[in-house]
Amino acid sequence: MTLSPTQPVNEKEVRTYPVRPKMELGISIHQRIPSEEELKLLKASFKSEGKRCSACGATLTKEMVHHHFEQERWFNVCGMCYCASNLDRIPHFERGHVVWFPYMSQARLNAVLRGLWAAKSLSGVNSDDHEYKEMLNTLEEITSLLDLRPRVTEEYFKFSDVDVVSSTLFLLTNEEYEKRGALFADFRWLPQRQIFEDELPFWASKDYNGLHPQKITSNITKFMSKYAPDFTIKE
């Protein structure tokens, strides 16, 4: 970016953030397959962008990368973000739920869930520590709040099943599919931890390193502001 001498240089004003994919709920038949040329570019941007998910900021190995096309461009994304936009490709018998959750974007929800899972996986350590137990109870409460979402969604919207949403999306014409946001903008995929059990130790050691339940909120916030600075904390 070049600025003319008359323009005030205000770092805050000129700071731009990278384009992030929205990872709307979707199905795989509407996803494009990258050409060889596009794959080469994706590989190069994976390295230059710090080997992270373009949506939620999670650290990835090259084996963990998925490719996603949105806003006329390609992105490298993590499995959690990818599954939300490819509901029919969720590789597990327990596919999680689609829930009404307008408070957070899909990427932010993924980052928060991952942090909760990472903190909870430490629960075997220091299990006699009273303070630690208290914190685990708090985490438990946050988790159970999220666990309630499928029931709340079911009550108000009469569905929360991933297959119901994915079958509905299959019925839409291309044109209708493009406008699916009108139907599903406030809904998110709520993943099950089991699906990402294999990737969790890697994420816990890379992104939530030193995570202690007592510091979970500050840790998740720190992670988000470092790797995904355009997440609105108040969101």
Ligand SMILES: [Zn+2]
């Ligand atoms: Zn992601």
